[in-house]
Amino acid sequence: MKYTYYPGCSVRATANIYQDSIDAIAPALGVELEELDDWNCCGATAYMSVRELMSFAISARNLALAEKYHRDLVTPCSACYLVLNKTNHYFNDYPEMRKKLGQALEAGGLSYSGNINVRHILDVVINDVGTEKIASLVKKKLKGLKVAPYYGCQIVRPEMGFDDPDDPKSMDILIDALGAETVKYSLKTKCCGASLMGTEEKMALKLCRELLADAERNGAHCIITLCPLCQMNLDIYQSKVNSLFKTKFKIPVIYFTQLIGLAMGVKPEKLGMKRLGVKVSGEMKRIIEGA
Amino acid sequence: MAVRIGVYICHCGTNIAGKVDIAKVVEFAKGLENVSLVKDYKFMCSDPGQALLQKDVEDGLIDRVVVASCSPLMHENTFRKATERGGLNPYLFTMANIREQCSWVHIDSGQTTDKAKDLIAAAVRRAFLLEPLTKREVPINPRTVVIGGGIAGIQAALDLAEAGKKVVLVEREPSIGGHMSKFDKTFPTLDCSACILTPRMVSVGQHANIELMTYSEVEEVSGFVGNFNIRVRKKARYVDSELCNGCGACWEKCPGTRVPRKGNVHEKLSLGPTTPIYMPFMQAVPAIPVIDTETCLYFKDDKHACGLCAKECERGAIDYEMKDEIVEFEVGNIIIATGFQTFDPSVIKRYGYGEIENVMTALEFEIMNCASGSTGGKILKADGGVPGSIGIIHCVGSRDKHYHDYCSRVCCMYSLKYSHLIKEKTDAEVYEFYIDMRCFGKGYEEFYDRLLTEDVRFVRGKVAEVTDVPTCKAEEGKLIVKVEDTLIGNVRRIPLDMVILSTGLEGHATLREIAKKCSVSVGQDGFLIEKHPKLGPVSTATDGVFIAGACQSPKDIPDTVAQASAASSAVLSMITREKIEIESATAEVDEDKCSGCKLCNTLCPYLAVKFDEEKGVSVVNQALCKGCGTCVAGCPSGAISAKHFEDRQIFAEIEGIFSGL
Amino acid sequence: MLEKEVCYEATLDLDFLDEIYSLPGGKEIKRCIQCGTCSGSCPQACQMDHAPRKIFSLIRAGFRDEVLRSNTVWLCSSCYSCAVRCPKEIKITDVMYALKRLAIKEGKAKRGKKATILSKNFVGLVNKYGRNHETELMTRYILMAEPFNALSFIPQGMKLLVNGRLPVLPHKIKNLDQLRKIMTKVEELGEI
C-alpha cells in the first residue's frame, strides 16, 4: 500500500519521535509512505484567526502538489489533517473560495481539481492494514498494560473523520489487537487545549489536568495519542500542570505508533521512547521490559 | 332460600399478594355471614380465573359474586360478563378494590391486610342486598345533526353524507366556512385556504344527504341517545333563498354602511361587502345575502323609505316582512362543532389594542391579507401607508393566569405564517416576540427553520408593553415595544409601525349554552369536556353527543379535520349497530311515597325527572336517566331509589366496613 | 453596551447577522434555535464573557461591539465539539474564526492580543521558510507577548531541547518563490 506522505512541521520538530516510530513500523505493516516533495506548512489553526483565504491558499499548494501523485495523502498530524480537509471542503463547497484559490494557485503555476483524499495515518493503520494483520505482528505481550486511548478533537471533528465523533473506537480496537487493555476513558474526545497553550495557558493547563485525572482515575498506565499537539501538551506540560494544581501525575503520553512498535518488539530507543517528557516507569516499565 | 355469596380473592401476581396476607383474608372471608365459598387465585382476570367464578355460578354453588382484586374501573365489566356467562344477572356481582386503593398505596402489610378485610366485608354485605337489573336497549335514528359549519362541521357532515347517512348541518352565521374562510394561506404548506375549503363548502351545499340550515341556531335539544329532538330557529335573512340567485345587485346599489370608513380604510376589516345587505364573503355557501337590520336604512327608518335593494332585485327575492322560523326534527346523534372565538385583547390595556392605532389582532391581519378583503390583500397601516416594520406578539391571552392558562397551539404557527406573508408582500422588518416556539405538527418545525432564514428578527421574551410615547428621536411617531430579550438578558425598546397581537383561541361565547342544551360539561378552560382525555377524545359523558374541532380544545386545521372524521366515524358506528344498550343503574320513583314536591325535577341535570300531572307524582324517564343519584339524595320523602346504589346497599357497605371492629 | 438599562434599537447594528451570514461558514447561522447545545459542549464556556449560544443571540440582535470585544472567540480552542453537535449544523468554530478576524480588523481584539501576536509570528515564519519553525516561533512569541514571563517557559523548552525535540535550524522549502507568488496573489485578491 503506497501513499503520499505529508508529515507536517511538528512531526519534523517537537514531534520527531512520532516520525521515528512511524518509520520503525511502517515497513512491517506494509505501508509505503512517499513524502510529498517540497511540502509547506498546512496553514494551521493559528493562521485561520488572521487570514482565512491566506490559510486556505497555503494549504491548497500542498493539495495541488499532491495531485500529481494520484494517491491518497496521508498525514500523522491531526491539525494538518483537519486543515487540509477543511481546505478541500471549502474549496469544493464555496464557489467564491474555489475561484480565488484557483487564481492564487495559478499565480504559482499550480492548479487543483479538489479531488485529493486526505487521510490520517490512524485511518490507514486501522482500515487499510487492519487489526488482524497488526495482531499477527505482535511479538511482545503487553498483557496487563492499561492504556487510555486519547483521540482529542481534530480527527473526529468536525465530522469529516472516519470514526464516531462522540465515541471513536479505532484506537480501542487497536489496543485490544496489541494484547493490552483499553481502559474506560470518558474524556477520550475532550479538548486538551493545545491551541490555547500559547495564549491562554492556565485554561489550557486546566483542560490537561482533567484529561490526566480521568486517565489516572481509570487506572491507566499510559495515554496513547495520535496528534503532535496533544502529545506535547499532555507530555511536556505535565510537570507544569503538577506544579500549578499541586497534582502528582506521572503518566507517560505516547503515540499509538510507539505502542504498536513496542508490541512488535521494536527497541524502545528506535521508537523515541527515551525522549518522552514523562519517562516510562513503574508498572508500565515492568510490563514493557518483562516478557 | 338463603343467599349464597362466593368470594374470589385475586393475588394479582405479587401486586396484591405481596402486601396482603391472602391466607388470613381467605380465613376472614370464610367467617362472614352468607358467604358459602371463598377462593383465591393468582390472576382472577385471566381466563382460568374467570372460568373459576363462572363454573361455581353454573354449578349453582353461589348466587352472588364478590371479587376482591383491582379497581372496578379496570375489571368490573370483565367479571360482570363472567357472572352473566355463568347464568346469573350481572348486577349480582360486586367488587372490592384491594389493589389500587389498598396493596399499592400502603406500606405496612398488617394494615393493608386489615384494610382488605374491611373492604371485603363491606362488599359482602353489599352483595347480600344486590338486586338483578334488566338490560335496556333503544333504537337509533340514523339521521345526525352537526352543530357548527366550520371546517370541523363540514368534514363531519361530508363524511356522514358520503356514507349515505342523512345529516342536518346547523350554522349560526349566514354562510358555512367558519374561521377557515377568513384565512388567506394556511400553515405550514402555505396553500390557499379558499382553494382547499371552497370545494368542500360547495359539496356541503349540494349534497343530497345534507340539509343545510345557515343563519340558524339550535334552540332546544331534548330526548336521548338514538332519539334526540332538535328545535332550530332559522333567523330571518330578509332574502328569499329560493328566489335569490346571488347576483349582487342588491348590495351594489345599497346606500347604507355596515362598516363605516375611517380615514383611508374601513374602521373594521371586512371580507365581503361593507353594506347592510351583504354576503359575508364572496365564496359564501349559500350564496345568498342577508340584511343587517341594525344598520339597514329601511329598518332604521320607521317610514321604510329606502327599499332600494328590493327595487334592484330582478327576482323579487327581498322580503322585508320575513320572520324567524322554528323547525323541529329528530336525530339519533349530535356532533357539536361550534369552534372557537379569538381572545379579545382590549382587556390587556398595556398592549393598547383599541387605543393605539396600528395595533391589530391576528384575525384582523388575517382578513387584511385576504385578496378579497377590504385592503385587497395589501398590508397597510391605518393611514393607508405601507409599514416599514411590524412586530408580532405571541401568546396574547394564552399561557397567562390572568386570561387563559393554556397554550392556544396555533399562534406560533400562524405568527410564522404572518412573518412569511409580510416578507413576501413588503420590505418591512419583522420581529417575532415569542416565549417558546411550539412547532409540534407535521412540517411545522421545518417551517420555523425556513422562517429563521427569511430574516425575521426573533426576540425571545413576552412583550411587557406597547406604547406610543417616545423616549428618543428614533421612536417618534412609532409604536414602541418594550421587551426583555431573555436570551441576551437585557430590556430592549423596539420602534415599529404596526403590531399584530397573536390572540389565543377560546371556546365560543355561545358554547356554554349549547353545552347545557346537549348535556355536555364545559371544563375550567372553557372548552367541552370529552369522555376521556386520551381514549375518548370525540365522545362525551352524554351518549350520542360527540364533539369535534376547537370546541374541545384549541386546534389547528389538520387536527380539527382528524377529530371531525373521528367523530363522524363514531356516529357511524352508533348508527350501524342500530340499537344501543342504556344504563341499567338508574333512579326510580316509588309513586306511593312521592309527595309531588317536584324538588327532584329541578335537581336532575338531564331533565329526566318530569312531573306527571295526572298522577301527581314525579316520574323518571329511564332513557334519559344517567344514574347519578342526585335526585335520590335530594328526595325529601325518600321516594326515589338509585338502582344498584340504594340507600340500604350503601348502609350495608358502611356497616360492613366496621363489622370487624 | 449591555450595562445600559434599556437598549435602543438605534444603537444596534441590525445588519450584523447578515454580515456574518455572508461569510463562508456562516451560512447556517440564521437557523440557530438557541438550544444551548454549543455552550453545554464547550470546554471553555465557563470562562467566556458570553458562552457561544449567547454570542449567537447577540449577533442576531445586532450587538456588534459586544460580540467583537468579548473574550469568547479568543478562548475557543477549536475543538469543534459545538460544531459537530449543533442540531442545525452551524459551523460554530468557523464563525468563531470569522469573528476573530473581524475583531482584529476593527481593532477590538483586546483579549486576542496574544493570539494575534502568535498568529502574526506564525504567518511571518511561513512567509520566511515555507514551514513553521517551532523553536523560533516560541522564542519570538514569548519575547513579544510575555516578555516578563519568559522565564516560566524555560522548563518546557528545556524538556524538549534535552530530548532532542527542538531543532535549532529551520527548514526552508525549495520552491519558496512559488509559495510567495501564491501569497502575493492572495494579498491582491483580498480576503472574502
Next chain:
Amino acid sequence: MSFEPKIVGFLCNWCSYTGADLAGTARIKYSPNLRSIRVMCSGRIEPTFILKALYEGADGVLIAGCHPGDCHYQEGNYKALRRHRMLRMILPGFGIEPERVRLEWVAASEGERFATIVDEFTEEIRSLGPLKVRDSLEMVLSEDVILNLDTAMEEGGDANEA
C-alpha cells in the same frame, strides 16, 4: 397503642375514585386509615350516609367529588357542596366537631393530591381524637328522622343558596 382513626370516604366514580386509583397506579403511599365507598356522583351522597358512617364507628368522613365545573353529571358536585355546608352547621348539635366531615375536589388526574388529602385528613382526625358521642346519632338514624333531616338539608340548602 396510639389512636388510629377510622375514616370512611365517599368517592364519586368519575373523578375522585379514578384519582384514588391513579394514586395506586403511581404507587403513591398514604395512610391506611381510609375505607372508600364508590358512588356514581358526589350528588348521590346523602347526609345520612355520613351520619351512619360516624355512628358505625368512623372518626371522620371524607367526601370527594369532581372539581366545580367538571362534574360528570354537570352539577352534582354543587349539590354535594350545598349539603356539606348544611351538615357542618348541624354537626355541633350532636357534639361532633364539623372538622370531622371534609369535602374535597379531586380530579381523575390528581392521584398525588388525593394521597395528600388523605394524609392531612388522617392527621387532623388523629389530633381530634376518637369520636366519643356516637350514641347521640342513634335516634337520628331512625327512618322518620332521616327523612326530615334530608328534607331540611335540601330546603335549607336551597335557602342557603338563595
